[in-house]
Amino acid sequence: MKKLLSLLLVLSVIMVYLPNHIFAYNSSSSYSVTIGTQKLPFSDYPAGSYFTDNGKACTDHNNCGAGASYTNEGACNCKCTWNGVALLSTSCYGFANMVFYRLFGHTTYSNTIKVVSNISAGSINTTYLYNLFSGGSIKPGAHIRTAAGHSMIFMGYDSSYIYTYEGNYDSQCRVGVISRTWSEFSTYLSNRSGIAFIEMPNNYPVTSKPSNCTITASDTFVQTGQSVTFTFTQSGASYWYCDIENEAGVRQHVELLTGKYSYTYTFNKEGKYKVFLKAANDVGWTNPYVWVTVSNKKPTATISSNSGAYVSAGTTVSFDFTIQNAAYWYFVVSKDGVRESVELITGKWNHEYNFKEEGEYLVELQTANVNGWTNPYVWVTVSNTPEKPSLNDMKSYYHGEDSLIFKWDKTGATTHYNLYIHKLNENGSYQSFENIFYAESGVTRKLTEGNYLVFIQSTNANAWDSVNSTWAFTNSEIYYFTVSNEYIPTSTIEWNGHMYSLYDYSVGWEEAKELCEEFGGHLATINSDEECEFMFSLVEQGENTRFFLGGTDVNNEGNWEWITAEEWLIDDCWNSGEPNNDGSTEHYLETRVNGWNDVPNNFEYSHGFVFERERPSNVQDLTPTATVEYNGHTYLLFDYSLTWHDAKNVCEELGGNLATATTEEEYNMLLELVLKGTKDDYFLGGTDEKEEGIWQWITGETWEYEGFWRSGEPNNYLGEEHYLKIDTAGVDVANKSLVYRGFICEIEGAYTKSTVTKSGAKLIIDTKVHNITAPYDILIVGYKDNRFVAMNRVPHDEQNSPYTLEGDIDEIKVMVWDGLSTLKPLCDAEEIPSSKWIIE
Numbered sequence: 001m002k003k004l005l006s007l008l009l010v011l012s013v014i015m016v017y018l019p020n021h022i023f024a025y026n027s028s029s030s031y032s033v034t035i036g037t038q039k040l041p042f043s044d045y046p047a048g049s050y051f052t053d054n055g056k057a058c059t060d061h062n063n064c065g066a067g068a069s070y071t072n073e074g075a076c077n078c079k080c081t082w083n084g085v086a087l088l089s090t091s092c093y094g095f096a097n098m099v100f101y102r103l104f105g106h107t108t109y110s111n112t113i114k115v116v117s118n119i120s121a122g123s124i125n126t127t128y129l130y131n132l133f134s135g136g137s138i139k140p141g142a143h144i145r146t147a148a149g150h151s152m153i154f155m156g157y158d159s160s161y162i163y164t165y166e167g168n169y170d171s172q173c174r175v176g177v178i179s180r181t182w183s184e185f186s187t188y189l190s191n192r193s194g195i196a197f198i199e200m201p202n203n204y205p206v207t208s209k210p211s212n213c214t215i216t217a218s219d220t221f222v223q224t225g226q227s228v229t230f231t232f233t234q235s236g237a238s239y240w241y242c243d244i245e246n247e248a249g250v251r252q253h254v255e256l257l258t259g260k261y262s263y264t265y266t267f268n269k270e271g272k273y274k275v276f277l278k279a280a281n282d283v284g285w286t287n288p289y290v291w292v293t294v295s296n297k298k299p300t301a302t303i304s305s306n307s308g309a310y311v312s313a314g315t316t317v318s319f320d321f322t323i324q325n326a327a328y329w330y331f332v333v334s335k336d337g338v339r340e341s342v343e344l345i346t347g348k349w350n351h352e353y354n355f356k357e358e359g360e361y362l363v364e365l366q367t368a369n370v371n372g373w374t375n376p377y378v379w380v381t382v383s384n385t386p387e388k389p390s391l392n393d394m395k396s397y398y399h400g401e402d403s404l405i406f407k408w409d410k411t412g413a414t415t416h417y418n419l420y421i422h423k424l425n426e427n428g429s430y431q432s433f434e435n436i437f438y439a440e441s442g443v444t445r446k447l448t449e450g451n452y453l454v455f456i457q458s459t460n461a462n463a464w465d466s467v468n469s470t471w472a473f474t475n476s477e478i479y480y481f482t483v484s485n486e487y488i489p490t491s492t493i494e495w496n497g498h499m500y501s502l503y504d505y506s507v508g509w510e511e512a513k514e515l516c517e518e519f520g521g522h523l524a525t526i527n528s529d530e531e532c533e534f535m536f537s538l539v540e541q542g543e544n545t546r547f548f549l550g551g552t553d554v555n556n557e558g559n560w561e562w563i564t565a566e567e568w569l570i571d572d573c574w575n576s577g578e579p580n581n582d583g584s585t586e587h588y589l590e591t592r593v594n595g596w597n598d599v600p601n602n603f604e605y606s607h608g609f610v611f612e613r614e615r616p617s618n619v620q621d622l623t624p625t626a627t628v629e630y631n632g633h634t635y636l637l638f639d640y641s642l643t644w645h646d647a648k649n650v651c652e653e654l655g656g657n658l659a660t661a662t663t664e665e666e667y668n669m670l671l672e673l674v675l676k677g678t679k680d681d682y683f684l685g686g687t688d689e690k691e692e693g694i695w696q697w698i699t700g701e702t703w704e705y706e707g708f709w710r711s712g713e714p715n716n717y718l719g720e721e722h723y724l725k726i727d728t729a730g731v732d733v734a735n736k737s738l739v740y741r742g743f744i745c746e747i748e749g750a751y752t753k754s755t756v757t758k759s760g761a762k763l764i765i766d767t768k769v770h771n772i773t774a775p776y777d778i779l780i781v782g783y784k785d786n787r788f789v790a791m792n793r794v795p796h797d798e799q800n801s802p803y804t805l806e807g808d809i810d811e812i813k814v815m816v817w818d819g820l821s822t823l824k825p826l827c828d829a830e831e832i833p834s835s836k837w838i839i840e
Helices: 092-104 126-134 182-191 509-518 529-539 644-653 664-674
Strands: 009-013 016-018 022-024 031-035 069-072 078-081 112-119 143-146 151-157 161-167 175-181 195-201 211-217 226-235 240-246 251-256 262-267 271-279 289-294 300-305 315-324 329-335 338-344 350-355 359-367 377-382 397-399 404-408 416-424 430-436 443-445 450-465 470-475 479-484 491-495 498-503 547-552 588-591 596-599 608-614 626-630 633-638 682-687 723-727 730-734 742-748 755-759 762-766 777-784 787-794 803-805 811-817 836-838
Touching: 092 143, 092 151, 092 161, 126 182, 161 182, 175 182, 211 271, 211 289, 226 240, 226 271, 226 289, 240 262, 251 262, 300 359, 300 377, 315 329, 315 359, 315 377, 329 350, 404 450, 491 529, 498 529, 509 547, 509 608, 529 588, 529 608, 626 664, 633 664, 644 682, 644 742, 664 723, 664 742
Parallel strands: 397 479, 547 608, 682 742
Antiparallel strands: 009 031, 016 022, 022 175, 069 078, 112 195, 143 151, 143 195, 151 161, 161 175, 211 226, 226 262, 240 251, 240 271, 271 289, 300 315, 315 350, 329 338, 329 359, 359 377, 404 443, 416 430, 416 450, 450 470, 450 479, 491 498, 498 608, 547 588, 588 596, 626 633, 633 742, 682 723, 723 730, 755 762, 762 803, 777 787, 777 811, 811 836
């Protein structure tokens, strides 16, 4: 027989070869059928899956599959009702009808053209069949019904065989792809009394490609039991389906949608599902699809702005997102409660938006599934007035050899920054020293000695100030600081017989070591847990966060030593994981407020240092913060931190004793005195250390007045409180070893002070200071409107003659200065002579 020029069938199968060329289906088989250049849609599926959800043929009474109903009508009639379509059983007609419906959206006998009918058995031979099928009117998918009542689906032919797809082909309820030679097929039809009819749908064959095919979902992240509505668009296909597969590619559901443009499906099991729009005529078709995630997890997300929350009008702001447990999400912008923009941004983790007008905007990240969802959001202020800037890490004092770094953070609605530096001149006013326009954060300047103010200005070229003929600007706070060749400590505290000074100057460890030696001491060392805790509390007062101590292992890695050659007795102060010699360069000890760390000599962060020296042996060198004369006695308020016993000894060396409060009047005077100090509270001369609960004055005075006790005191907390202390709220008791506690001495007689007089426009200060021993210097400090204006230092060898201070000042302070400790008032503020003298 000459080679047919019709469609070529290519079978790629895993099959079992049976008599009469029957390719029997079994559950492990798979195949793909291409006829000519056309791939039939039903060839995508294993035999049997057209009417059973589990993909198996209905080979016995109990194998209809999930979603199909079963009735027992005999061994060969395992009848199923599938998706509302009747007669879809493994009876040959039921199977053929189902396949026909699956291919074309029609049941047999409905909306079809009977291509051929009533072909008698006597008319059928190989030549007749060849002419019938090669004529082109009968295409793959045609329903062939024999006069004896057997139905099959025509799949195609080649020069040797005619191929059909049949259910119940062997009266065993099985489904198979049957190949018969032309002669065998002629005999087969003749033995079944000929052909009753061959039918095809009106719209077959289809030659056009479907187009404009889309599928969208009302939700793509839902919880179990929730329904999703799918909406479709398409043209060029007369019937189509909604196919639902799980993430593994196993089909879960198929729904004919011909004539429908939406479909609602309920997902009852967690998982990820691929939902297709599929057409039977799939010439060049690409199935559009959406993924639906079914999960009972609540979505979580964050949103942040890369440009800050304050910008000028016309600024495009970039937003970053993180999101979990949501299949798609929206970017929503609202102004004054009204939505201005809603954009679907599924799959994006960054989005930009241009804020064109001034106002307050709420920017949210939303999902369509809102179960338990809280929209993450940020506020964005759009204004043409620049946001107020702020200089970072400004301190009060800088050493003359320091290079100052001026840093600030980016502010909203700002196009550039101007940095203004002013210096105090001799007449007491600040004049412009340097103005840096279009300055960049981190600008470095080295300044000469003197007093300065500095501020940063943010400007915005989008807003013109017509009144001042300039662009809009906003100034930072004004910062005042001093540049000096002297090193001035932030704080000095006496503790356990030693003086500790905290320096906030940023230096390397080696430089700090040399400075401390020049000061007559050394970098601080620590040899007890108590001293370690004291050091943590001391550095809390600093402007820096890290301070060098006198420990190093530079001579022998891992073998830490104190520079004083003291024995290294403590290792409990290290931070977790330290020391670790990171980078093999960390050989120097620093302390923070909560632990030690090893660092390089030149560390990336600013370091101060702690200076230590022995307490002066002459207690006459100690300077009171304030004094007051009362009832023939002088009371001296000291801001040095001592234990109760050390404070008692100091007062006795000064010729007095720790102060007593034996009357209500004396107690009230002491309350006023402590207001002039810097400590939280101060030791007094009362104790019950000899016998708990029996309080005595160290002077031997009778203990009668007790109107000073605070509520609930004394209570001997933890069995350690045996010493009297006073603060602005009253008197209570304390442990003798607490660090931040000053003391008040009481001395019989007057306490001599320096004098201050006024002569015309000049201030004349008598610098012959009593009770102060060389080499201490005197500092004469002038102020205007509570701001520092001028400071003059009177060396100790020039204190025998008056000193004149001139300038636009309204206040002076006379202070004692030893080059190490903080400035201390020399005399009382309420009396003349005074440490605070107000110009009339």
